Amino acid sequence: MANFLEQLPKHLQEIAERVNVLTPEAILTTPRIRFMDTRTCDLDSCVHSCTPEDVRILKEAAAKWLEQTPVSADSLFKIPARLKWSRVTFGCAALDQCTGGGVSIRGITEICGNSGVGKSQVLLQLSLSVQLPTTLGGLGKGVAFICTEDAFPSRRLLQISKAFEARYPAEKLNFLGNIFIEHQYESEPLLDCISNRLPQLLQEHSIGLIVIDSVAAIFRLYTDFDKRARDMRRMVHALLSYADKYDCAVVCSNQMTATEETGETRMEDVPCLGLQWANLSRTRMRISKVPKQYKQGDQLLTVRKLEIVYSPETPNAFTEFLITAEGVVNVPKPSRPTAIKRKLI
16 A cells, blocks of 8 residues: 555654565554664664664554545454554553553563452453543543452442543543452362353443453362362453453453472462463563652552563563542653853853
């Protein structure tokens, strides 16, 4: 599609031509890491390598082009590429930049971490940001939130929703009215909920995010590991079919467990459920606490880190963030001291 490439800036045209991705559909479905791969470039061209911001602008231009281009009748039966590969914003610029725009609606995204690091806080904010319109990084849809541990943190959700209402006053969204909550503490009721009740909810309401907080609370109690593997595959198969049919994101939190390294006495924290679960998720992100704090008013806030452990389309990266009363936010940049000018006598 020459017309599409011609309307791009010169350096974006060179990026697309270098990896031989020339159509807007191909640009949207090509992983970001392919655009940024410089292994096949000449030494002189590596100086002008592609940046994450270039890829973001290129994909946005492709999405806008497809949105404005007239469609044929047969394309109405296909999922538009801009919807199939869209993402849900975290509502935090640092997390969005690290993850390439947020949580993908393809496959299952796992967010793991030790107790108290902020996994549920991130999930609550995702439950609000997915309701934003697509122009703000959301999907304009509701949430199916399944709790398997403690009671749902409704007061904390109300607190963050007030901050979102103040941040996006023009949207006038009923954030709390679009979140559907279910509590399940055993495996069989959970599987029955996902297999029977969740499809009915997806048919009756527009759902853009399915959250399970957490998978470890249910499946780590199994003593029959063969049955656990079968039940996990059964659950994941159902969730993937819903994600593909309704274009919604699926996010599951996971706990950590201590394991001893072979030949050493040092203990290491690893995600629960082992390789049985790791092979079922598409993307794994890990949240941890950083040994430093940020002072906000009279409070000392612990800095958190989100790290991409593995993902088929996003390189391993990490970023830092804070959890405040308003939700998940960037770590403010330190202000530079103002220089004092002295008059020469």
